[in-house]
Amino acid sequence: MILNSLNPAQQEAVRAPLGHQLILAGAGSGKTRVLTHRIIWLIEVEKISPFHLMAVTFTNKAAKEMRTRVQTMLQIPAVHLMWIGTFHGLAHRLLRAHWQEAGLSQHFQILDSDDQYRLIRRVIHALNLDEDRFPPKEAQWFINAQKEEGRGPHQVERDYTRQTFIKIYEAYEAACQRASVIDFADLLLKSYRLLLENAELRAHYQARFRCLLVDEFQDTNTIQYAWLKILAGEHNALMIVGDDDQSIYGWRGARIENIQRFSKDFPDAMVVRLEQNYRSTETILKAANAIIAQNASRLGKNLWTAGQVGEPITVYAGFNETDEAFFIANRIRDLQNHHAALKEIAILYRSNAQSRVLEEALMQFGIPYRVYGGLRYFDRQEIKDALAYLRLVANRLDDTAFERIINTPTRGIGDKTVTAIRDHAKMIGVSLWQALETLLSQHYFAARAETALISFMNLIQTMGERTATEKLHKQVEYILNASGLIDHYHKEKGEKSLTRVENLEELVNAAYQFSQEGTQDDIPPLAAFLAYAALESGEDQAEAYDDCVQLMTLHSAKGLEFPVVFLAGCEEELFPHYLSMNDPKKLEEERRLCYVGVTRAMRKLFMSYAEVRRIYGKEAYHRPSRFLREIPVELTEEVRFRTKVSRLQPSKKTTTTFPEAPFRIGQEVQHRVFGEGTVLDLEGEGEHLQVQVRFANVGTKRVIASYLIAK
DNA sequence: AACACCGCGTTTTTT
């Protein structure tokens, strides 16, 4: 019954006996289906209570989706007993439940990477180190890398070059401890240590989670793998699902080798390959297979489909990035005329900077679009300010929050005053809040500063008292007004002012919605909300999306699929990126990224490049990406904007049948943006005709013919 | 405390 809708390989994975399994799931092979069906199987056939199950993902979105799917397939009420979540979310849950055993304060808060950066910078200053010799960014990178490998400050191999970084690491740890805050890596590391060092808890959780399921295993880092292993213990069943060919996060610590390590650590593990693809056309799959086949280090997999051959992959050689963008916009307009929904179309690119030209073209065409991967809601300046008030109210020791709001909005507490507090705190080794209390009791400050400081302390105290009994969203509302943040951003000039106030007001809604959704059992609501703000993107509220073309980086496209995909900027130096071209390992990761991009497409794939591109203000000539050459020519059709011989190998079909140019040299023309001008030169033909025009006001420019009107 | 200017760096991103 459960197995009916599955293919043989999927069935094998779902009904496997209890034990360890490695599921190598190619792109579009239905791995989420397998995971959810396996959970159902465990509950319904193996009669294992959801209480004994844990499923781990990387993103909140994936976790949410899995929970929903399981819930709809299984109408038993006990599903909530199952632990489904991200590594960080589940680790957080463990630490909240056992804060004492983990050596934490009950009110510990989570530091996001921006908070972490600020704290590290302060630590570097406090150590009297030169910020230029020891950049906070590098220190942050160093510390996180150590934590991800499971090493505390004393476990780092000491050598001359690292000595100072180790010192910073140590001081940073002390600062976190003092402020009772922990960073993202700590969630994993501290919960891992908790299980490692506390035999009783370890036994408890090992007895509880009899089956563990892990998604996107190729993205796990060292500490995450250790975390899974300790939970799995000797007897629990561990099912990992992953695809070595889609490992694109090596640069942030993901260990692709974990897959091989798993096979060594669990030699009895059953291996299932899911190679039948249900997403893409045969043409697209052949291209993807051909590209990824160039990588040497692979476990090996070959996607196939029972579906259609489909259309060839269109490769477009643009003259420059603008031309490329116009080509894409034109094609989208065609698709639109053929009744395609815009949300079924995605434009993917290697780096965020590429989105601008594409956006400009879409805007000129009047095509609605949405760019993914901007600033998270909870990362916005004004939201972080508001959250800092909440944090300080919840925990007076939170120095990061203290620093952020002591003079935001400005209340006459200058740099000198804050430095004095900092110095005093450092001297006697207490938090800023405590240092401030002591200094005030000694009447250390001048009258003016003293008044300001006292009113600040009163403000926070009153907030604490006034909000003690209120509902969460009322607390937020009160704090927004009492802090003066709303007024402050209201008075700020510029276009941002209004959005900022709106964002702040939205925080009240976010808090309300959060408390409606029924939080986790034993955590106080405010602490739970703050943790939520740190751990969730907050994207799902804004997810009420319309019919828009989707613009995003290749990285953010992982896990998604679209009927039509444009892969823009397929040029050497850009993709593969020049910073990753010379290291074979990194180059292979770029290639996997290309594989991910290609396999996002269901029906039709366009790949494009520009012969000239403006990068950092300079014109750069790049060859077409090697990935284009790795695709068998018979799978592609080439479209060029001009008749010049392309550097690509010739392909069978070349579609260049456009009408004659409507302009001649010397003609007076009008452009909707640049105004009036004279035609100097013509290049290309038809749809892709480029015209060089000397404009009366803006000088000589090369523009697309369809944007010119003859006079 | 608000504003102007200068110099630098510049892939990818989640939690």
Place this chain on the structure above:
DNA sequence: ACGCGGTGTT
């Protein structure tokens, strides 16, 4: 090119 962060000016 462009934006950000740091420094200096009013």
